[in-house]
Amino acid sequence: MSMTELEQLVSPQGTIALVTIAQALHWLDLSSTFYKxxxxxxxxxxxxxxSWCYTSPKVNDAVDALHDKxxxxxxxxxWxxxxxxxxxNYRNI
Known part of the structure; x- marks a missing residue:
């Protein structure tokens, strides 16, 4: 997306206080486009x-063992x- 498209579709430059990404940061082009x-x-x-992501649920030892496998x-x-x-958990971004 060009900066012109970004301004038209999202917001003008310098006007957003918070950008949130739920469970999707790993799918974005982090090497160039996204952060720019x-x-x-x-x-x-x-x-x-x-940005945040989900973690595996913990129920009890038996269910956890099946889920983990x-x-x-x-x-x-x-994957x-x-x-x-x-x-x-996005630690290495």
């Missing part, structure tokens, strides 16, 4: 990016590599 566009719309100097061993080899950021 967020920095463009955020208010200076106190604009905030808030399905989640970590059966399904994980088929997109970008999900590793999610699995690390």
């Amino acid at each position: 566009q967020v920095n463009w719309v955020l208010k200076k100097p106190h604009g905030v990016i808030a 399905l989640y970590s061993f059966d399904a994980r080899p088929h 997109d590599p970008r999900r590793e950021l999610l699995e690390d």
Whole structure:
């Protein structure tokens, strides 16, 4: 998205106080586009990016063992590599 499109579709430069991303940051182009566009719309100097992701549920030992096997061993080899950021709770961004 160009900066002109960003201004037309989202907001003019420097007018957003908070950008939130729920369960999706790992799908965005973090290497170039995303941060450039967020920095463009955020208010200076106190604009905030808030991002969060889900974690695996914890129920009891028996249910957790089944879930962990399905989640970590059966399904994980088929996931997109970008999900590793999610699995690390976005610590390495």
